[in-house]
Amino acid sequence: MIQMEKSVTAALLETAEKSVLYTARRPGIVMERGEGMFLWDTEGTRYLDFVGGWAVTSLGHSPAALQEALSRQASTLVHASPSYYNKPMIQFAELLTSVSGMDKVFFASSGAEANESAIKLARKHGAVNMNGAYEIITLTNSFHGRTLATMSATGKPQWKELYAPKVDGFKHVPINDLDACFAAVTNHTCAIMVELVQGEGGVHAVNEAYLYGLRKICDMYGMLLIFDEIQTGMGRTGKLFAYEHYGIKPDVLTLGKGIGGGFPLSAMLTKDKYDLFEPGDQGGTYSGQPLAMAAGYAVLQELLERNLARNAAKQGSYLVNGLHELACDFAISNIRGKGLLLAFDVPEGAGAELAAICLRGGLLINSPNPSTIRLVPPLIVAQKDIDEMLHILRHAFNQLKSA
Numbered sequence: 205m206i207q208m209e210k211s212v213t214a215a216l217l218e219t220a221e222k223s224v225l226y227t228a229r230r231p232g233i234v235m236e237r238g239e240g241m242f243l244w245d246t247e248g249t250r251y252l253d254f255v256g257g258w259a260v261t262s263l264g265h266s267p268a269a270l271q272e273a274l275s276r277q278a279s280t281l282v283h284a285s286p287s288y289y290n291k292p293m294i295q296f297a298e299l300l301t302s303v304s305g306m307d308k309v310f311f312a313s314s315g316a317e318a319n320e321s322a323i324k325l326a327r328k329h330g331a332v333n334m335n336g337a338y339e340i341i342t343l344t345n346s347f348h349g350r351t352l353a354t355m356s357a358t359g360k361p362q363w364k365e366l367y368a369p370k371v372d373g374f375k376h377v378p379i380n381d382l383d384a385c386f387a388a389v390t391n392h393t394c395a396i397m398v399e400l401v402q403g404e405g406g407v408h409a410v411n412e413a414y415l416y417g418l419r420k421i422c423d424m425y426g427m428l429l430i431f432d433e434i435q436t437g438m439g440r441t442g443k444l445f446a447y448e449h450y451g452i453k454p455d456v457l458t459l460g461k462g463i464g465g466g467f468p469l470s471a472m473l474t475k476d477k478y479d480l481f482e483p484g485d486q487g488g489t490y491s492g493q494p495l496a497m498a499a500g501y502a503v504l505q506e507l508l509e510r511n512l513a514r515n516a517a518k519q520g521s522y523l524v525n526g527l528h529e530l531a532c533d534f535a536i537s538n539i540r541g542k543g544l545l546l547a548f549d550v551p552e553g554a555g556a557e558l559a560a561i562c563l564r565g566g567l568l569i570n571s572p573n574p575s576t577i578r579l580v581p582p583l584i585v586a587q588k589d590i591d592e593m594l595h596i597l598r599h600a601f602n603q604l605k606s607a
């Protein structure tokens with residue numbers, strides 16, 4: 205008998221199972237290449253990407269601007285050490301602070317680290333200016349990251365017992381309930397930290413009156429208002445920053461995901477008034493790393509030059525209209541979100557099945573919980589991509605119905 209040679213993909217998957225820790229349920233494909241709105245796997249199958257690397261690949265896959273910036277920087281200086289300034293660090297810091305309405309920035313590599321920095325800054329503020337206050341109020345169903353402190357800040361019910369004991373000093377209150385937040389404030393509270401649209405939590409926005417109230421509470425007690433815009437920032441919601449929808453400014457702003465367009469990069473920004481860290485209080489080997497800085501600068505310049513925030517608003521409303529049309533024929537409800545951070549509900553338990561059917565149809569979508577589908581495509585998405593996406597989704601719903 206002739207032994208059939210294993211396909212390259214099957215061999216890769218076998219190796220993956222043997223050598224990669226099982227921390228995520230992944231489909232049996234291996235991604236190999238990306239361009240614009242598309243990814244290709246090792247079998248050559250093309251996928252239209254409405255996951256966007258989890259709201260990361262804002263300029264699409266392998267955009268020319270990022271390729272060019274990275275290769276230019278790689279041939280000049282890859283890493284100098286956080287002990288020294290480098291040119292792209294200074295240039296990006298200036299650009300980012302000037303567009304964000306903040307004064308100063310600390311750079312890191314992941315969103316969780318940016319939030320850790322915000323938590324540390326809030327505690328420093330508590331220590332220096334508020335008699336040692338250290339408690340931070342966050343929201344139920346919020347998501348702030350996967351380090352121990354940011355997991356404690358996170359309001360995911362499934363994480364309550366995970367990796368106990370929790371880091372102390374976080375209180376969770378329900379979203380859009382100002383009385384609950386007010387009641388949670390004590391003389392130990394130094395900050396309130398919120399996402400303006402809860403992303404991982406299923407795309408739920410804070411309302412204007414609530415955010416205005418949070419600003420008031422913080423001003424009243426001298427507490428820091430921290431906006432975690434790791435998912436909502438950098439054009440995702442149709443404005444460069446989601447706080448622009450509300451006209452309410454934070455004292456501390458954290459950014460991640462889309463800021464590097466796929467290169468690991470995050471930032472924690474604040475006002476001069478809260479420039480409280482002293483040398484040694486906060487740091488990191490890759491803080492202000494030249495490649496990351498060059499990537500961030502190139503991505504932001506592209507976002508601004510091509511006004512991709514406006515494209516996010518425009519294509520987002522086109523996509524929402526298409527979803528409303530689909531909702532006439534299928535069990536789609538609660539279509540919600542801002543710009544290109546969108547979600548809708550499907551019958552309980554159908555989320556993962558729908559995502560799997562779409563994958564087989566060449567479309568990547570994300571189901572953050574069993575009854576929700578979240579759509580976070582690259583900000584370069586065009587009408588024709590949305591038409592194709594809606595076509596595959598319609599087909600998937602038909603299959604779901606007959607299942």
Ligand SMILES: *Cc1c(COP(=O)(O)O)cnc(C)c1O
Nearest residue numbers: 314315316347348349403434435
């Ligand atoms: C993704 C996310 C984080 C964590 O970012 P990582 O880069 O995964 O550490 C924190 N906050 C929000 C709102 C996020 O969406």
